[in-house]
Amino acid sequence: MTFALEKKLGILFCLALLAYFLVNSFAERGTLRYDEPGMREATALAGRWFSIIEEEKMLRGISSNSGGISPHSQLIGDEYSDITTTLGVLDAKHTALNPEFAALFVRMLHDAGISSGNVVGLSLSGSFPSLSISMLAALQTIGAEGAIISSLGASSFGANQPAMTWIDMESTLRREGGLKYRSEMVTLGAESDTGGGLSEQGIALLEAAARRNGIALFHPRDFEDAVRQRVDFFVSHRTVLLVNIGGNHAMMGNCVHSSMIPNDYHRVLRTCLHNDRGAIYRLNERGIPLLHILNIRSLAVAHGLPLEPNGYAESPQLHRTKKADKALVLALTTILCAAMFILFRRKPDGREMK
Secondary structure, three states: HHHHHHHHHHHHHHHHHHHHHHHHHHOOOOOOOOOOOOOOHHHHHHHHHHHHHHHHHHHHHOOOOOOOOOOHHHHHOOOOOOOOOOOOHHHHHOOOOHHHHHHHHHHHHHHHOOOOOOEEEEEEEEOOHHHHHHHHHHHHHHEEEEEEEEEEOOOOOOOOOOOOOOHHHHHHHHHHOOOOOOOOOEOOOOOOOOOOOOOHHHHHHHHHHHHOOOOOOOOOOOOOHHHHHHHHHHHHHHOOEEEEEEOHHHHHEOOHHHHHOOOOOOOOOEEEEEEEEOHHHHHHHOOOOOEEEOOOOOOOOHHOOOOOOOOOOOOOOOOOOOEOOHHHHHHHHHHHHHHHHHOOEEEEOOOOOO
């Protein structure tokens, strides 16, 4: 074999290796892989709890005006109500309706080292009730203990229907679905976790929801008090992991880095010295790691769950792998073929081009 031929084969090998890396890195992911104990059970439990909430809303004559056709779309709230805190993205709310998130959360909790008997702190907001339900299903399946703070205000299409707030859903699941957990601290949410930005009517509706569910609302004096009380709560419960679902102001704070915290598990967060940093940072400074769930569409894509599902696997397959994107494969194949043609083309006299 001549040196020139060895050189050409080496170049071709490097190009093929690069193509493999690109396909493997940027492949279109398939469905979540069910390969750990509890994932099936958590998915089934979340799906049952979704149905219970839908049935309860029907009994109360509450329907969604979102126009969704996804399974469990009646969990979606309204575009606006008196207890709406911020704008929400409808597509993200529909994506979150998949009970397979409970299976993903089982995996995440396992990866974080959580097992039966551990105390997990949860900060839940009304913005993503389906994700809160899926997380509780995962936690209950594992058998861990939960120390829970919930805020009632909700973004668009969340639990923003005054007759069916997040605390109404939690109470329904405790009564009808066997939910073992209960929020120990409940706040209004919104700006500074004090109901800031809500109308007097909106605050009155949230207070009424707390009363009918036998809950004493916690009213922090201001932002700093809200953060301090949350930190004290989770520390006093000896939580070994903090789970944050949604964008509660007291949890996120005003640190510019908080909006850039990626989904998933974080043992140590990027340092933030802002005086108004939220409870997430202050608890992490005390050595409590974070499981952050906020940017739902990117979370779904990263872990192989469909966007805006029109349906989901009632009996999920155990072994599904990611699929290569056809356009990417075609493009790289074309490039490799072109490279082979250029490297090994011959002159008109039959000799190889140097």
